[in-house]
Amino acid sequence: MNFSAEHQLFRKTVRDFVEHEIEPHVDQWEREGAFPAHELFPKLGALGLLGLEYDPSYGGQGADHSYTVVAGEELGRIGCGGVPMAISVQTNMATPSLHRFGTDELKRRYLAPAISGHMVTSIAVTEADAGSDVAALRTRAVRDGDEWVINGTKLYITNGAQADWLCLLARTSGDGGYQGMSQIVVPTDVEGFAVSRKLEKLGNWSSDTAELSFEDVRVPVANTIGEIGQGFQQQMAQFQNERMIAAYQAVGGAERALERTADYLKHREVFDRPLLANQHIQFTLAELAAELDMARHYNYACAEAYMRGEDTTRYATIAKLATGRLIRRVADTCIQYHGGIGYMEETWTSRYFRDSRLLSIGGGADEVMLRILARLDGLET
Numbered sequence: 047m048n049f050s051a052e053h054q055l056f057r058k059t060v061r062d063f064v065e066h067e068i069e070p071h072v073d074q075w076e077r078e079g080a081f082p083a084h085e086l087f088p089k090l091g092a093l094g095l096l097g098l099e100y101d102p103s104y105g106g107q108g109a110d111h112s113y114t115v116v117a118g119e120e121l122g123r124i125g126c127g128g129v130p131m132a133i134s135v136q137t138n139m140a141t142p143s144l145h146r147f148g149t150d151e152l153k154r155r156y157l158a159p160a161i162s163g164h165m166v167t168s169i170a171v172t173e174a175d176a177g178s179d180v181a182a183l184r185t186r187a188v189r190d191g192d193e194w195v196i197n198g199t200k201l202y203i204t205n206g207a208q209a210d211w212l213c214l215l216a217r218t219s220g221d222g223g224y225q226g227m228s229q230i231v232v233p234t235d236v237e238g239f240a241v242s243r244k245l246e247k248l249g250n251w252s253s254d255t256a257e258l259s260f261e262d263v264r265v266p267v268a269n270t271i272g273e274i275g276q277g278f279q280q281q282m283a284q285f286q287n288e289r290m291i292a293a294y295q296a297v298g299g300a301e302r303a304l305e306r307t308a309d310y311l312k313h314r315e316v317f318d319r320p321l322l323a324n325q326h327i328q329f330t331l332a333e334l335a336a337e338l339d340m341a342r343h344y345n346y347a348c349a350e351a352y353m354r355g356e357d358t359t360r361y362a363t364i365a366k367l368a369t370g371r372l373i374r375r376v377a378d379t380c381i382q383y384h385g386g387i388g389y390m391e392e393t394w395t396s397r398y399f400r401d402s403r404l405l406s407i408g409g410g411a412d413e414v415m416l417r418i419l420a421r422l423d424g425l426e427t
């Protein structure tokens with residue numbers, strides 16, 4: 047990946063924004079169990095960060111994917127997992143299908159305000175009995191004239207309590223399995239929609255996670271994204287964007303965690319010398335940094351393939367799997383070498399330890415990534 051002076055300037059802009067507009071509030075947002083998306087997103091939108099690759103006629107920047115890589119790495123350095131995850135739901139999980147397949151009318155009504163940050167979005171796929179196995183989902187949209195009538199529930203939906211619209215995946219025909227699903231834009235101010243529960247979590251406290259319910263919710267059939275019946279296939283493509291941004295953010299976060307840990311160990315004296323003077327610790331950190339470097343360059347290879355227009359399923363799957371596993375080891379090592387203070391809530395390590403655990407579960411668990419790889423490699427019997 048060739049980063050130009052313009053990329054470096056962009057990196058600095060994002061880093062400065064994070065330092066001044068996000069970091070000072072993170073502790074409070076974590077305590078409150080949510081960040082104010084309707085306050086933060088318009089600021090991100092004004093900087094162009096919510097529509098980097100999107101068409102300028104809807105307010106996007108029309109930039110190439112390399113800028114998403116930079117933004118992902120920098121947002122990943124935020125001192126919590128919740129805020130970067132919520133931002134990437136808006137940019138890389140709930141809107142790519144709409145940008146790719148939506149009608150002009152739908153994009154003007156829902157994509158443009160998501161890019162400017164005036165509307166908050168969620169991706170609503172998972173259900174209580176359909177997480178890893180998306181094809182098992184039961185939320186149903188039945189056609190009544192020009193409207194869909196939607197019934198069902200969705201679980202663990204990020205931004206769910208604050209969202210203005212959802213990119214919903216629902217069954218729109220009686221065909222089972224991977225067939226007969228559609229992606230539908232569902233505004234949340236419609237009758238029959240409710241946030242039935244706000245969920246308490248191990249980590250990512252500043253991001254709200256909700257259970258949503260739909261009781262005879264009516265939306266126009268014109269709110270369908272792309273082709274009726276192609277929802278599953280479109281969502282599988284959208285998952286690639288989700289997995290790539292998650293991998294970029296993971297690298298940024300782990301890089302910062304290793305920097306902060308090395309810094310601490312330079313000053314913490316045990317047995318009359320800095321902890322970092324122990325070769326064992328130097329080697330452990332050096333090895334993790336080396337693995338992180340490999341992950342970073344693997345991400346770059348993935349991003350380049352994406353920019354060439356290639357199918358990145360294999361790259362994105364490996365990137366998410368590898369970074370998810372790596373950051374768990376980074377977080378464990380950081381907390382270990384901090385000792386007791388590392389276990390305290392007052393130290394960043396405890397939040398990082400909790401938050402980093404999610405990547406191996408959300409957006410497809412490690413085992414789901416392995417299932418995809420086994421299939422791609424012809425290992426399934």
Ligand SMILES: Cc1cc2nc3c(=O)[nH]c(=O)nc-3n(C[C@H](O)[C@H](O)[C@H](O)COP(=O)(O)OP(=O)(O)OC[C@H]3O[C@@H](n4cnc5c(N)ncnc54)[C@H](O)[C@@H]3O)c2cc1C
Pocket residue numbers: 135168169170171172173174175176177178179201202203204205247250255404407408409410411412413414417
């Ligand atoms: C904080 C958070 C935020 C989330 N945000 C969203 C969101 O915004 N939108 C959304 O739609 N969803 C969201 N999710 C849901 C997330 O994508 C699912 O939790 C995830 O895909 C796993 O599904 P599940 O929880 O149903 O686990 P299950 O499907 O019950 O699987 C449980 C475990 O079984 C293992 N497993 C699964 N399949 C196999 C297999 N074939 N072989 C071996 N082992 C296997 C895995 O380890 C997996 O973790 C979120 C989840 C969390 C925790």
